[in-house]
Amino acid sequence: MAENTVRYYYTDESYDGANDDDTTENGDVVRDDAERKQEIRMTKNEARSGSLITIIFVSLLAAALLGSVIYSLDRRNTMYNKVYALNEKLENAAAENVRLQSELEGKVSAKRIEEYAASLGMEKINSSQINYIKIQTGDVVTIPEKEKGLIAKIKSFFDKCVEYFRG
Secondary structure, three states: OOOEEEEEOOOOOOOHHHHOOOEOOOOOEOOOHHHHHOOEEEEEOOOOHHHHHHHHHHHHHHHHHHHHHHHHHHHHHHHHHHHHHHHHHHHHHHHHHHHHHHHHHHHOOHHHHHHHHHHOOOOOOOHHHOOOOOOOOOOOOOOOOOOOOHHHHHHHHHHHHHHHHHO
8 A cells, every 4th residue: 555644743832932933934833853853744544445335334224224214103103093093983983873872762762652653543542441350369270299200319319418418
């Protein structure tokens, strides 16, 4: 690699004699040999070829990260919009349900039923149309118990034994 040598000079003007007449007519500072020994040398290095690839790679990585953040924010906003739309549909359905319930209650009311019966030619019953029937309570039919089968008797025996041992 070729090295270009660039020289930078500095002056320390913090000492008392900094404003003395060590300058030329152009304003350049006149330096003696001791000051010239204190000069700073810096070398310019050419950019390495790998640094350009690194910069491109880091830039692409940053763009990919930015793109993924933007994509995730877009997906979140889309989901929020869907939730909002579905909540709005739910509220509309609930309002429609309340309306339909009140309409149903209005159709099933007693007054509405009376009006419908009157439109069919029916009339309200009066007390002269009621007939009472007397039933005799003395006639009682008794049904005898059936005899239990063998399996039912055995089960009954075991149930009684278990009940006796349990106390």
